[in-house]
Amino acid sequence: MKIGRAVDKFLYFLQNEKNCSEHTIKSYSKDLNDFIDYLQDENIRINEIDFFLLRGFIAGCYERKLAKATVERKISTIKSFYKFLTMRKIIEDNTAKPLKFPKKEQKSFNIFNIDDLFNLLEAPDKESAAGLRDALILELLYATGVRISELVGIEISDIDFSGKRLRVMGKGKKERIIPLADIHLKMIKDYNKIKDKIPKNRTVKTPQLFINKFGTALTDRSVRRIVDKYLKISGLPSNFSPHDFRHSFATHMLEGGA
Numbered sequence: 310m311k312i313g314r315a316v317d318k319f320l321y322f323l324q325n326e327k328n329c330s331e332h333t334i335k336s337y338s339k340d341l342n343d344f345i346d347y348l349q350d351e352n353i354r355i356n357e358i359d360f361f362l363l364r365g366f367i368a369g370c371y372e373r374k375l376a377k378a379t380v381e382r383k384i385s386t387i388k389s390f391y392k393f394l395t396m397r398k399i400i401e402d403n404t405a406k407p408l409k410f411p412k413k414e415q416k417s418f419n420i421f422n423i424d425d426l427f428n429l430l431e432a433p434d435k436e437s438a439a440g441l442r443d444a445l446i447l448e449l450l451y452a453t454g455v456r457i458s459e460l461v462g463i464e465i466s467d468i469d470f471s472g473k474r475l476r477v478m479g480k481g482k483k484e485r486i487i488p489l490a491d492i493h494l495k496m497i498k499d500y501n502k503i504k505d506k507i508p509k510n511r512t513v514k515t516p517q518l519f520i521n522k523f524g525t526a527l528t529d530r531s532v533r534r535i536v537d538k539y540l541k542i543s544g545l546p547s548n549f550s551p552h553d554f555r556h557s558f559a560t561h562m563l564e565g566g567a
Contacts, residue, residue: 310399312358313351316341319393340386355394360404363387367408377411384408419549421557426451432539438506442519443535445496450536450554453487456480457529464516465501470494 320338323329329337345351347366348358366387370380391405421429430447434440449455459477467476473494475487489497497518505513508524517526527535540549 310355311351312345312348312353312355315355315394315399316345316390318397318399319390322393336382337386337389340383341390343383344387356400358404360407363405363408381410384410419546419553419557421451421545421549421553425543425545426557429539429543429545432542438500438503439522441496441500442504442507443539445493445500446519446532446535447539447554448493448496451557452490452493454554455487457532459485461517461519461527461529461532463518465497465518466516468494468497468518470498 316338319341320334323334323337344366347369348362367380367384370383375383388405388408391400391403394400395403430444430451433444433447435444446460449460450457453475455475455477456479459479462478463475468474468489469476473489473491475489477485477487479485501518504518504520507520508522511522511524513520513524515524515526519527519532521527521531536549536554537547540547
């Protein structure tokens with residue numbers, strides 16, 4: 310089967326069997342037409358295209374200085390196309406299987422200077438219910454290394470005050486037990502007594518510990534906004550994120566000899 314005919318069959322499959330969006334189909338079509346242009350022969354038969362031609366096409370993408378995300382998409386398109394050809398028995402062996410995606414760059418994280426961190430933790434007004442909530446959020450993000458998704462899911466029943474520990478649901482719904490310091494247990498107790506004052510003329514509608522002015526649970530985005538607010542108040546760079554608390558916690562623990 311010629312490459313052009315094989316591409317037509319694949320696009321028909323995406324539209325009529327996979328029910329892909331018009332945008333997705335256009336994206337696949339563009340990538341495969343780029344591949345045909347590279348081959349310089351739309352009449353070449355699909356079984357005449359070997360791995361080295363596929364690799365040459367991807368190498369050409371790098372030489373054209375295409376963005377890494379674009380190269381990844383083109384590799385993904387080629388792999389999906391060849392998976393379809395194999396599934397439909399148009400070819401026997403999946404020639405594209407050995408193609409490798411570009412290596413992911415490891416994301417670098419910001420680490421809080423310890424003095425800046427203390428200033429940040431002291432920024433919320435602990436005399437108000439919302440301020441005490443915000444202070445507790447900042448404290449737990451740093452002192453426990455808890456993830457935001459874990460933080461917003463905490464219920465008061467997850468806290469073992471006598472055992473001084475906190476139960477959270479981590480990645481993959483795996484339960485984690487985190488030790489708590491006395492200062493944090495006291496903050497939780499103080500906050501829990503007055504948190505009903507956060508909603509204005511509304512009742513609390515969630516078992517979650519951290520609530521908003523509507524009486525519902527804070528979301529990940531809400532926590533990010535809270536962190537951004539106090540970064541600005543403390544004069545710290547806005548490119549710090551809630552996740553940087555987790556990395557700062559680990560770094561400071563190691564520096565402290567843990």
